[in-house]
Amino acid sequence: MKYIGKKLITMLITVLIVTMLVFLAFRVIPGDPVSNMLGTSYTAEKAARLRTQLGLDRPLPVRYAEWMKDFFFGDMGKSYTYGIPVRPMLAGKVPITVTLTLISFLLVVAISIPLGIYTAKHEDKWYSKAIDVLNQITMAVPPFFAGMIFTYLFGLILKWFRPGGFVNYSIDPVGFVLYLICPSICIALPKAAMTVRLLKSSVLGESRLDYVRTAYSRGNSTNEVLYKHVFRNALIPVITFLGVTLADIVAGSIIVEQVFSIPGLGRLLITSISTRDYPVAQAIIAIIACIVIIINFAVDILYKVIDPRIR
Amino acid sequence: MKKRLLTILSVLLTLTIALGGCSGRKAGDSSRITVGIPQDLEDSLDPHKAAAAGTREVLFNVFEGLLKPDVNGDLIPAVAKEYTVSEDGLTYSFILREGVKFHDGSPVTAEDVKYSIEKSAGMTGEESLIAAFSNISRVDKVSDTQVDIVLKENDVDFPAYLASVNAAVIPAANAAPDVTPIGTGPYKYVSRSPQENIIMQRFDDYWGEKAYIKDVEFKVEAGDAMIMDLKGGSIDMCARVSVTQVKQLGDEFDMYEGSMNLVQALYLNNAVKPFDDLKVRQAMCYATDTQEILDLAFDGYGAPIGSSVFPAFGKYFIPELADKYPRDIAKAKELLKEAGYPNGFDMTITVPSNYIPHVDTAQVLVQQLKEVGINATIDQVEWNTWLSDVYAGRKYESTVIGVDASSMTAEALLGRFYSKADNNFTNYSNPEYDKLYEESKVTLDDSKRTELFKAMETLLAEDAANVYIQDMAEFVPMNKKYEGYVFYPLYVQDIARIKLK
Numbered sequence: 029m030k031y032i033g034k035k036l037i038t039m040l041i042t043v044l045i046v047t048m049l050v051f052l053a054f055r056v057i058p059g060d061p062v063s064n065m066l067g068t069s070y071t072a073e074k075a076a077r078l079r080t081q082l083g084l085d086r087p088l089p090v091r092y093a094e095w096m097k098d099f100f101f102g103d104m105g106k107s108y109t110y111g112i113p114v115r116p117m118l119a120g121k122v123p124i125t126v127t128l129t130l131i132s133f134l135l136v137v138a139i140s141i142p143l144g145i146y147t148a149k150h151e152d153k154w155y156s157k158a159i160d161v162l163n164q165i166t167m168a169v170p171p172f173f174a175g176m177i178f179t180y181l182f183g184l185i186l187k188w189f190r191p192g193g194f195v196n197y198s199i200d201p202v203g204f205v206l207y208l209i210c211p212s213i214c215i216a217l218p219k220a221a222m223t224v225r226l227l228k229s230s231v232l233g234e235s236r237l238d239y240v241r242t243a244y245s246r247g248n249s250t251n252e253v254l255y256k257h258v259f260r261n262a263l264i265p266v267i268t269f270l271g272v273t274l275a276d277i278v279a280g281s282i283i284v285e286q287v288f289s290i291p292g293l294g295r296l297l298i299t300s301i302s303t304r305d306y307p308v309a310q311a312i313i314a315i316i317a318c319i320v321i322i323i324n325f326a327v328d329i330l331y332k333v334i335d336p337r338i339r
Numbered sequence: 340m341k342k343r344l345l346t347i348l349s350v351l352l353t354l355t356i357a358l359g360g361c362s363g364r365k366a367g368d369s370s371r372i373t374v375g376i377p378q379d380l381e382d383s384l385d386p387h388k389a390a391a392a393g394t395r396e397v398l399f400n401v402f403e404g405l406l407k408p409d410v411n412g413d414l415i416p417a418v419a420k421e422y423t424v425s426e427d428g429l430t431y432s433f434i435l436r437e438g439v440k441f442h443d444g445s446p447v448t449a450e451d452v453k454y455s456i457e458k459s460a461g462m463t464g465e466e467s468l469i470a471a472f473s474n475i476s477r478v479d480k481v482s483d484t485q486v487d488i489v490l491k492e493n494d495v496d497f498p499a500y501l502a503s504v505n506a507a508v509i510p511a512a513n514a515a516p517d518v519t520p521i522g523t524g525p526y527k528y529v530s531r532s533p534q535e536n537i538i539m540q541r542f543d544d545y546w547g548e549k550a551y552i553k554d555v556e557f558k559v560e561a562g563d564a565m566i567m568d569l570k571g572g573s574i575d576m577c578a579r580v581s582v583t584q585v586k587q588l589g590d591e592f593d594m595y596e597g598s599m600n601l602v603q604a605l606y607l608n609n610a611v612k613p614f615d616d617l618k619v620r621q622a623m624c625y626a627t628d629t630q631e632i633l634d635l636a637f638d639g640y641g642a643p644i645g646s647s648v649f650p651a652f653g654k655y656f657i658p659e660l661a662d663k664y665p666r667d668i669a670k671a672k673e674l675l676k677e678a679g680y681p682n683g684f685d686m687t688i689t690v691p692s693n694y695i696p697h698v699d700t701a702q703v704l705v706q707q708l709k710e711v712g713i714n715a716t717i718d719q720v721e722w723n724t725w726l727s728d729v730y731a732g733r734k735y736e737s738t739v740i741g742v743d744a745s746s747m748t749a750e751a752l753l754g755r756f757y758s759k760a761d762n763n764f765t766n767y768s769n770p771e772y773d774k775l776y777e778e779s780k781v782t783l784d785d786s787k788r789t790e791l792f793k794a795m796e797t798l799l800a801e802d803a804a805n806v807y808i809q810d811m812a813e814f815v816p817m818n819k820k821y822e823g824y825v826f827y828p829l830y831v832q833d834i835a836r837i838k839l840k
Contacts, residue, residue, distance in 0.1 A: 066731075
């Protein structure tokens with residue numbers, strides 16, 4: 029449990045640093061929430077009054093300390109632009125982004141593990157080489173680009189799904205998940221391609237080791253050796269990679285949400301940054317930071333479960 | 340191991356979905372329409388705090404004032420049945436319409452009206468969005484059906500402000516108008532989800548002509564995704580589509596053509612060199628060719644204008660001003676020479692990058708200005724930066740933007756060029772203009788006022804205060820299932836008039 033305690037402290041420090049950077053970043057970029065809120069009815073007096081009202085006239089460290097304290101107790105403040113508390117605002121958005129992330133991740137795992145083993149097993153065959161080439165291409169396709177192509181091809185021409193036809197999970201859970209499948213594929217494809225390649229080389233590397241030769245000489249079949257010994261060992265670098273990938277998907281979903289007009293955290297984050305809605309942007313970034321840290325933490329634990337040699 | 344991981348993940352996934360709850364929407368016979376809006380109402384839903392034009396045009400369906408605008412921009416009675424003005428022009432007496440109900444079912448009382456006007460005018464502590472309301476001296480409840488508004492000074496335009504969403508009548512009993520907007524309009528507010536949608540439903544107890552469509556969803560959709568959604572069928576209509584987007588849509592839609600009702604111009608900071616020189620400004624006007632801008636950037640659509648008034652303003656609009664500065668390269672060069680810039684000069688055009696039509700316009704302008712030796716570069720900035728640096732800070736040389744009118748008063752367009760006006764972002768200053776403006780404030784006779792406003796409008800053109808371009812064309816594509824879209828000369832989306840074919 030000492031390990032977990034240590035991890036928790038690291039987590040806290042990371043959140044602290046990330047949020048501090050966000051605070052500073054907002055200070056550096058031009059524009060402020062007041063000019064955005066007043067828009068074309070801006071006057072110096074109105075702006076000054078509003079600034080006092082929002083507490084923006086206080087020094088930065090004071091504002092930061094206050095925000096951190098409230099955030100710790102679950103109070104994320106009130107959105108400047110919407111005038112409503114941030115927490116209920118985000119509560120409806122988190123499940124959307126989390127679902128999108130999980131579906132994408134499941135796809136990465138479901139595609140890459142079998143394919144990785146398959147290509148490693150049939151390394152010399154032509155179709156394995158063909159998959160390699162295909163892999164290389166897929167890796168280079170950014171999700172937003174795939175998104176545009178998919179929307180055009182499957183949405184407008186083949187009409188497999190309705191572009192922009194997102195339904196909220198509270199209205200139609202099935203339709204919600206179905207709509208997320210296409211964006212998930214766009215996110216998953218390049219990640220899966222990388223994982224396939226990594227797993228293949230990992231399996232191949234592992235197969236050349238002495239213990240594998242020993243296993244063969246004991247008369248084990250190829251499949252037995254592959255799944256019982258090689259696969260398990262080859263999985264370790266892959267798990268590490270998948271952990272990083274999952275964190276990456278959380279961030280990547282922000283862009284794909286724009287392309288497929290999914291009203292998740294990402295869309296809210298982008299607009300809150302452009303309108304300088306500090307409370308909302310800070311809360312979202314803090315939440316994403318927490319998610320990423322939790323994932324890393326889970327990967328660390330998993331790592332140990334798979335390979336007890338690592339202590 | 341793989342299996343276990345998968346199981347955990349799928350359980351998590353199911354949980355996320357299940358925890359979301361499943362209220363389920365009942366399938367009904369009722370009519371519905373999805374209206375695309377390019378940005379969310381990043382605003383309070385309290386009508387008295389709704390600053391953005393994009394918010395007001397949506398809330399127009401929910402709220403009404405004592406008066407409201409009709410499709411021509413004329414004032415018609417709404418919550419008030421009629422009104423009279425005292426002889427000295429200071430007391431406005433409103434007789435309330437009988438049987439007007441709020442969306443929560445309660446009747447509109449004289450107390451509600453008094454509360455609303457006082458709240459909107461900033462008399463109860465909040466900031467007022469209508470500057471002219473600082474002129475209200477007091478609001479009196481005379482009887483259960485009559486409310487008097489007493490002004491400090493005469494203001495002929497006063498009734499026009501009462502028609503704004505910012506002066507809506509709301510129930511005094513509603514403790515949280517920010518979150519639960521309740522009004523008297525043809526639609527009642529149901530729910531909102533930030534960056535996703537705003538849902539409204541027909542108000543069946545509406546006092547006037549009831550809306551046709553029962554359920555309305557305003558769906559937030561940015562840029563090109565809007566066109567995809569229209570094509571795919573998840574949006575039925577949206578306003579303010581550009582010419583290029585219209586071409587992508589083809590003829591699958593009914594296309595309504597109107598105008599955006601704004602003054603698009605290359606606005607010049609009259610306080611910085613070289614734009615403080617009349618000759619330079621005139622030279623720039625001669626250097627530009629409006630028709631070419633329309634042809635290149637707007638496919639020929641748009642109404643050229645020559646001053647800060649757009650055609651929907653009818654009696655105030657002087658169409659001839661658009662031809663005041665025909666393209667004349669030789670004359671432009673000569674003027675530049677006289678002003679001391681025989682070889683032209685360098686300048687920057689600051690443009691908000693989210694408004695593609697303005698960016699396109701700036702690009703054509705750069706080419707046209709180059710021909711007289713003016714070397715312009717475009718600086719694209721974020722909208723927020725534009726607001727703080729250009730509009731509020733006035734730290735810029737020139738900018739391409741469209742200025743709209745917040746109400747159907749000439750004041751809304753021409754007041755900003757008064758040298759002491761808070762919103763005079765071009766720093767235009769001419770004592771003669773100021774004199775005309777001050778006179779218009781105290782003149783009561785309508786035809787005399789119209790003359791004064793026209794004189795101000797002409798002066799702006801003669802002074803070449805800005806390089807005026809056009810009132811941009813607007814297109815509203817609508818799914819062929821529906822009909823009845825109407826344009827207002829104001830920033831308004833009237834959904835109540837739309838019906839199924």
